[in-house]
Amino acid sequence: MNLNIIICGVGGQGNLLASVAIANYAMKKGFNVVGTETIGAAQRGGSVVSHLRISDGPIYASTVPDGTADILLGFEPVEALRHIKKLNPEGIYIINVEKVPTVLCNMGLDQYPDLEQIMAALQDVSSHGYAINAAEKARELGGAIMTNVVLLGALSSVSDFFDRDEFIEVLKKIISPKVLEKNLKAFEEGRALIAS
Amino acid sequence: MKQYIMGNEAMAKGALEAGVKVVTGYPGTPATEIVDYCLPGEQVYVEWSANEKVALEMAMGASLCNMRSMAVMKHNGTNFATDFIMHLNFTGVRGGMVLVSADDPGANSSQNEEDTRILIHTYGHLPLFDPATPAEAKDMIKEAFALSEKTGSCYVLRPVMRICHSRAIIEDGAKEDLVQTPDFQSDRSRFVMSAVSEPKAGGLMRPMWRHRLLNEKQAEFTRYAEESRFNSVEEGEGRTGLVGCGIGYTCIKEAEALLNRKFPVLKLGTLPLPRKKVISFLRDLDVAIVFEEVEPVVERMLKQICYEEGLAVKILGREDYLPAEGELTPETVIEALRKQGLVEGGKTAVSAPQISAPVRTRTQCVGCPHRGLLSALKQVARKKKAVVTGDIGCYDAGSFPPIELQSTIFCMGSSIPMASGIAKTGIDRPVMAIIGDSTFFHNGLLGLVNAVNNRSNITVILCDNSTTAMTGFQPHPGSGTNIYNEQTTAISPEKIGEALGIKTRVVNPYLMEETKAAVTEALEEEGVSLVISRAPCFLLSSRRGEKEIFPRRPVKMDPEKCNGCKVCLNDLGCPALHYVAGEKKVYVDFNNCVSCGLCADICRRGALSV
Ligand SMILES: Cc1ncc(C[n+]2csc(CCOP(=O)(O)OP(=O)(O)O)c2C)c(N)n1
Ligand code: SF4
Ligand code: SF4
Ligand code: SF4
Numbered sequence: 001m002n003l004n005i006i007i008c009g010v011g012g013q014g015n016l017l018a019s020v021a022i023a024n025y026a027m028k029k030g031f032n033v034v035g036t037e038t039i040g041a042a043q044r045g046g047s048v049v050s051h052l053r054i055s056d057g058p059i060y061a062s063t064v065p066d067g068t069a070d071i072l073l074g075f076e077p078v079e080a081l082r083h084i085k086k087l088n089p090e091g092i093y094i095i096n097v098e099k100v101p102t103v104l105c106n107m108g109l110d111q112y113p114d115l116e117q118i119m120a121a122l123q124d125v126s127s128h129g130y131a132i133n134a135a136e137k138a139r140e141l142g143g144a145i146m147t148n149v150v151l152l153g154a155l156s157s158v159s160d161f162f163d164r165d166e167f168i169e170v171l172k173k174i175i176s177p178k179v180l181e182k183n184l185k186a187f188e189e190g191r192a193l194i195a196s
Numbered sequence: 197m198k199q200y201i202m203g204n205e206a207m208a209k210g211a212l213e214a215g216v217k218v219v220t221g222y223p224g225t226p227a228t229e230i231v232d233y234c235l236p237g238e239q240v241y242v243e244w245s246a247n248e249k250v251a252l253e254m255a256m257g258a259s260l261c262n263m264r265s266m267a268v269m270k271h272n273g274t275n276f277a278t279d280f281i282m283h284l285n286f287t288g289v290r291g292g293m294v295l296v297s298a299d300d301p302g303a304n305s306s307q308n309e310e311d312t313r314i315l316i317h318t319y320g321h322l323p324l325f326d327p328a329t330p331a332e333a334k335d336m337i338k339e340a341f342a343l344s345e346k347t348g349s350c351y352v353l354r355p356v357m358r359i360c361h362s363r364a365i366i367e368d369g370a371k372e373d374l375v376q377t378p379d380f381q382s383d384r385s386r387f388v389m390s391a392v393s394e395p396k397a398g399g400l401m402r403p404m405w406r407h408r409l410l411n412e413k414q415a416e417f418t419r420y421a422e423e424s425r426f427n428s429v430e431e432g433e434g435r436t437g438l439v440g441c442g443i444g445y446t447c448i449k450e451a452e453a454l455l456n457r458k459f460p461v462l463k464l465g466t467l468p469l470p471r472k473k474v475i476s477f478l479r480d481l482d483v484a485i486v487f488e489e490v491e492p493v494v495e496r497m498l499k500q501i502c503y504e505e506g507l508a509v510k511i512l513g514r515e516d517y518l519p520a521e522g523e524l525t526p527e528t529v530i531e532a533l534r535k536q537g538l539v540e541g542g543k544t545a546v547s548a549p550q551i552s553a554p555v556r557t558r559t560q561c562v563g564c565p566h567r568g569l570l571s572a573l574k575q576v577a578r579k580k581k582a583v584v585t586g587d588i589g590c591y592d593a594g595s596f597p598p599i600e601l602q603s604t605i606f607c608m609g610s611s612i613p614m615a616s617g618i619a620k621t622g623i624d625r626p627v628m629a630i631i632g633d634s635t636f637f638h639n640g641l642l643g644l645v646n647a648v649n650n651r652s653n654i655t656v657i658l659c660d661n662s663t664t665a666m667t668g669f670q671p672h673p674g675s676g677t678n679i680y681n682e683q684t685t686a687i688s689p690e691k692i693g694e695a696l697g698i699k700t701r702v703v704n705p706y707l708m709e710e711t712k713a714a715v716t717e718a719l720e721e722e723g724v725s726l727v728i729s730r731a732p733c734f735l736l737s738s739r740r741g742e743k744e745i746f747p748r749r750p751v752k753m754d755p756e757k758c759n760g761c762k763v764c765l766n767d768l769g770c771p772a773l774h775y776v777a778g779e780k781k782v783y784v785d786f787n788n789c790v791s792c793g794l795c796a797d798i799c800r801r802g803a804l805s806v
Contacts (some may be wrong), residue, residue, distance in 0.1 A: 010556065019363075023200045027365060033200055036362040038304055039225070045771060047556050061450035061526050062362035069312035082553035101774060102554045107765045108775035109599055110554040144787070 001029070003084035003161055004050040004064040006086045009075025010045050010100050014148035017174070018073065021152055025162065025170045036062035045100070046156050047079055054161075075134075075147065075153055076100045077118045077188040084125060092128045095119070095195075096147060096156065133191040138186060146186040149175075153190020157184040164191070197368045203330035203359045206366045206434035207296065208233030210337035214292070215374040216266050217239060218258035220251035222638065223667035224270030225305035226360035227298035235589075235679065244670050244679050247608075247638040248273030252280050252295065252677050257348075260387065261374070261378040264341055268296045272607055274312045274637070281320045283389050286406035288348040288413075292341035295322075295352045298360050301489040302523040307588060307605060311491040316352045317467040318493065319412055323417040324352040324467040325426065326442030326488075330364045332465065336426060336788040338369070347416055356443050356489045358523065365548070418468045426465030427473055432458040435482040436536055439464060439513075441494050444524055451529035455539060470498055478502065478509045485532050486513035487524055541577060558593045562772045563738075563790040565745070566659055569705035570594040571768045571798065572712045573657065574601045580719050582626045585617055586637045587640065588609040589632030589666045590733075591659045598769040608635050610635075612643030618650035626719040626787055628655045634664035634672040636689065647724045655718040655725045661733040664798030669736045693726045700726040706746040708797050734790075749793025749806040753784050758803035768798045 005022060009015045016037060023033045035052040038133050051064045064086055072087050074080025074095040087093060097115055104110035115131070122129055134150040141150075149171070156162040168184060197561035201209075207230050211219065217244045221231040222748065234242045237474055245251035248269040258265035274297040281295075297316060303309040317324050325340055327333035340351035359469040388401065421427060437460040440448040443699040445463045452458060462477040462484075464470075478498070486495040495513030502509050514520050517742055518532055544619050560566050570591065577584055586595050586602025587610065595602040604614055615629035631640045636658055647654055664670040671677045676686030693700030699721055703711045711729065718725035732745050760780035764773055773795060775781070783805070784795070796806040 020200065023363065027198075027200055032365065034364050035200075036358060039361065046558050058453075060446050060453060062358060062364070062446075063525060065450070065454060065526055078553045081549060084549050089227065102556045103559050103769065103771060104557060104597060105554055106771060106774040107762070107769070108777050112549045112554060117551050120636065121551055122547065140400065153578065195755075 001056045002053075003071070004069050004088070005054070005071045006064055006074065006083050007052070007067040007073045007075070008047070008049040008079040011048050012045070013048070013075045014145060015048055015050055015075050017038055018148045018152055020047050021170055022052055022155070023093065024174065025167055028166065028170060032059055034059040034062045041151045043080040047082065049079070049083060071155065071159065073151055074190065075151065077115055078102070080081065081113065081118045081121060084121060087122070087124055087125045090128075091126050092158050093122050093126065094124070094130045094151065094158065096134040096151060097165040098133060104119055122189050123137075130158070130194055134190065134193070136194065136196060137189050141189065142182050142185050146183055149183045149186040150193070153187035154194045155190075156187070157191040157194045200328075200363055200364050201366050202229060202364045203333055203355060203364075204229035205233040206330040206334040206364070207337055207353070207355065209366065209368065210334035210339075211266050211294070212237045212240065213369045213371050213436065214338045214341040215264055215372045216341070217291075217376055218255060218265040219243075219268065220245045220254040220265070221253055221268030222246070222248045222273055223664055223670045224273055224298075224570050225667060226300055227268050227270045227296060228355040228667050228670075230296060230360075231679075242679055244672065245804070246673055247276060249277040249280055252277040252284075255293055255295070256280070256284055256289065259289040259291040259293065261380050263291040263378055264293070264374070265291060266294045266296065269298070270306070270310045271297060271299045271310050271648050272306065272308070272313055274656045276608070278315055278320075281316065282320070284350055285322050286389060286403065286410055287386050289344060289350050290348070292344040293350045294337060294340045295343060295350055297352055297354050299354060299489065302357065307607065309617060311489065311493060313354055313467060313493050314491060316354065321414065322350055322352050323347070323420070324354055326354050326465055326467070327359050328440070328442050328445040328465065330359055330362050331366055332426065333359050334366060336465065338372075339426075343420055347413065347420070349413060349417070351670060352512070354442075358443050360788070369395050372782045396666065418471060421466040421468050422470040422472055424466050424470065426472045427470045428463045429473065429477050430461040430463070432460040434459060434538065435480065436460075436538060437462060437477060437481040437484040437485055437527070439486040439494065439498070441465075441486065441488035443489055445755040447487055447524045447526045451528035451533070454526060454529065455533075464494060469494065471501065474498065474501055475487070475505055475507070478507050481509050483510045483512060485517065485536075486511065487518070487529060488514065489524055490514070490521065531620060557596045559596070559769065559771055560590055560593055561735045562770060562788050563734040565661055565705045565729070565734060566591040566594070567768065567770060568708050568792070568794050569657070569659060569711060569729040570601055571794065572600050572705070572708045573628070573715060574767055576597055576712050576715045576719065577628065580626050580716070582628045582719060583615075583623065585611040585615045585618070585629045587629070587631040587635045589635055589659065591630060591632055594630070599765045606663055607640030609643055612640055612647060612654070612656055615654045615656070616643070616650065619653045626655065627653070628657060628719065630657045630659065633658060633660045633662065633674045633689070634670070637673040637687070641692070644724070644726070647694065648698060652724055653722060655715070655727065657715070658726060658728045660689060660728050660730045662686075663733050663736055665733045665736065669733065683720065689726070689728050696724075698724045698726055700728065702728045702730055705729045705731050706792060706794070708794065746792055748791040749796065750791045751784060751789065751793060751796045751804050751806055754803050754805070755779070755781050755783070757801050758782055759801060761801070764795050764798045764804060768795055
């Protein structure tokens with residue numbers, strides 16, 4: 001069993017927690033896990049990408065080779081586009097559709113592509129994908145900060161590798177008890193977004 | 197216990213298990229967290245030093261007392277500490293001492309790309325470990341402490357970014373049971389590095405004698421390399437061998453797995469090289485391809501060995517076969533094998549999407565104190581035609597669009613002397629240097645002292661946010677606190693200004709008019725002027741839930757009044773503002789706006805107002 005995952009977004013979206021949660025889940029199931037992040041200046045809206053590799057055999061490189069990501073979890077549409085070459089043609093992508101415009105797009109000096117174009121580009125690589133508004137759902141539930149957990153919920157329902165109850169056990173260990181309840185709700189809502 | 201942790205944490209664990217007593221460092225990606233994770237180790241003293249040279253000198257002091265010590269830095273810091281390295285290599289150490297010098301191939305978070313193996317080993321003749329994985333980095337640190345004591349030399353660990361920032365399942369090891377009691381013994385013929393004649397060496401000049409001892413040590417380092425479990429040979433098919441140094445080995449293994457092939461592989465983790473092992477590997481080959489980050493260091497050594505041993509093996513690598521810059525990937529290995537005709541078929545074309553992703557340039561956070569300052573400086577600099585030099589830190593994004601204020605960024609502290617040099621040409625424009633507070637205490641202060649002593653005519657802008665924000669909020673000598681959160685004397689830049697006898701002003705960067713006026717006056721003055729822009733880092737103070745650092749001034753947007761002049765974007769560039777091309781108007785993203793009110797101060801048409 002080999003599972004390669006790419007999680008991409010911009011600084012401050014909490015994609016690190018998402019990758020740590022998935023890694024801990026895989027460890028709990030007895031798999032080997034290796035990962036890496038390219039952080040840049042994370043606080044100030046730069047691109048952030050985490051690679052995760054899960055296997056029952058040995059894993060060498062911590063980066064996911066091009067064309068081998070079984071799951072691409074895009075916290076932001078343009079960031080998903082940026083890492084499209086990682087996606088396996090048989091792979092699945094889940095995109096949070098809320099845009100985080102770049103500085104130059106904000107200024108009208110660069111064009112932020114249409115969401116349809118981005119989704120079409122992803123479709124060209126793989127036909128298995130979902131576009132969900134995880135950020136909006138998170139705000140409804142009490143804060144954009146939970147976008148990552150909504151996306152984890154979504155992720156947990158697109159692959160047989162993930163078992164809902166066991167994943168929740170992992171979340172209980174890494175999320176502070178003060179905000180756990182809200183986050184577990186966010187997780188369920190993420191699952192529901194995929195189901196609908 | 198087994199945990200999924202970062203390479204930097206694994207290295208800290210290695211050092212703690214080795215019983216390190218003193219850990220010093222100056223923050224810098226990708227090395228920073230190694231120091232953080234040494235806290236709150238039992239019976240370990242940890243500090244953020246003012247700069248990397250200080251950190252290394254601190255570690256040496258501890259080693260002289262027979263205690264295990266470690267200094268941690270990124271490659272630029274190793275450059276900065278090189279003068280000291282070129283002495284400690286001659287003297288050797290007492291207590292085990294390890295220098296961690298982290299390189300950033302690909303320069304994801306650095307001003308330059310380089311390979312400190314050259315400084316440390318080729319130039320400084322120190323022995324070095326180059327890890328292939330986080331787990332190996334942890335083992336190597338432990339081994340480095342042991343060998344440091346055995347050989348009486350400082351050992352160096354050179355992790356690259358993909359080691360520091362990789363995560364893997366790491367197992368805790370046993371803590372070494374060492375009794376270390378500080379004890380200082382003077383040994384002047386070793387530790388007084390001076391041009392004196394040395395009786396122990398028949399009157400030879402001491403530096404030359406110590407140089408000779410260092411040269412003689414190399415045989416001992418090589419012997420340990422020869423026995424090291426970090427160097428090994430793997431058999432495989434064919435007469436083309438792959439040599440993997442550090443992360444290069446990992447890329448080779450991944451490529452083999454992807455291709456389902458097995459080549460002869462030489463895994464290398466040490467410098468000096470295990471010469472005998474290398475020769476026996478090369479002997480049966482026609483071609484050897486060397487994968488290393490980032491300069492052709494081992495490649496050239498192998499070429500030399502082939503020459504000396506009369507081996508007719510073609511050595512290929514980053515000198516003229518592989519890409520000469522940047523990170524290695526498994527794809528680099530596959531591509532190299534394809535060029536050799538050892539992998540069939542063309543490159544599998546990953547179809548590029550029709551549309552490209554817009555680049556993300558870095559900027560300051562919404563609400564950052566540097567934004568008001570940079571905007572004020574841009575307005576004044578434009579009016580006065582000032583030449584502006586820059587330094588490194590969150591404020592350096594003022595050199596990118598839309599602000600494009602600073603015209604230079606080199607290395608920590610360069611802004612002030614470069615500004616002086618520009619001014620001394622007699623150029624008919626005012627000259628301004630912009631520097632952060634951590635950078636100022638790192639190596640900026642001397643540039644200021646020099647400017648005063650040599651009567652430069654410059655204005656120095658000190659961005660005082662009381663932390664080292666760019667690397668994750670470490671305290672520095674001006675913060676009034678240290679890594680233990682203890683209260684310390686916050687060294688006051690205005691008192692430094694007073695001591696230097698220069699006109700010093702303190703401004704609040706959220707008050708742009710006041711800031712502009714102060715900077716204008718400073719630029720008009722003769723001699724050195726200092727303007728301190730003081731407000732805490734907004735991100736840090738909000739995370740800590742501290743008292744508000746500016747009064748909230750909610751803005752209102754009246755699209756009717758907006759004529760699309762974009763002054764708010766070009767001169768302020770808050771990421772919560774955006775231009776809607778269809779309407780030729782600017783709007784506020786109220787999900788992100790933090791009501792600093794600065795955009796209302798910039799907009800002259802009342803489209804943005806408070
Ligand atoms: C010699 C060297 N050491 C470390 C670094 C990493 N580094 C980049 S900027 C910076 C300090 C930034 O702090 P400060 O000047 O206070 O500016 P701020 O980010 O807080 O605005 C550091 C440590 C470096 N680039 N060069
Ligand atoms: S981290 Fe602090 S200093 Fe850096 S950009 Fe954000 S608010 Fe400004
Ligand atoms: S908001 Fe004001 S400054 Fe910005 S574009 Fe409109 S009129 Fe110009
Ligand atoms: S008030 Fe204006 S400048 Fe300040 S955060 Fe809001 S949009 Fe940005």
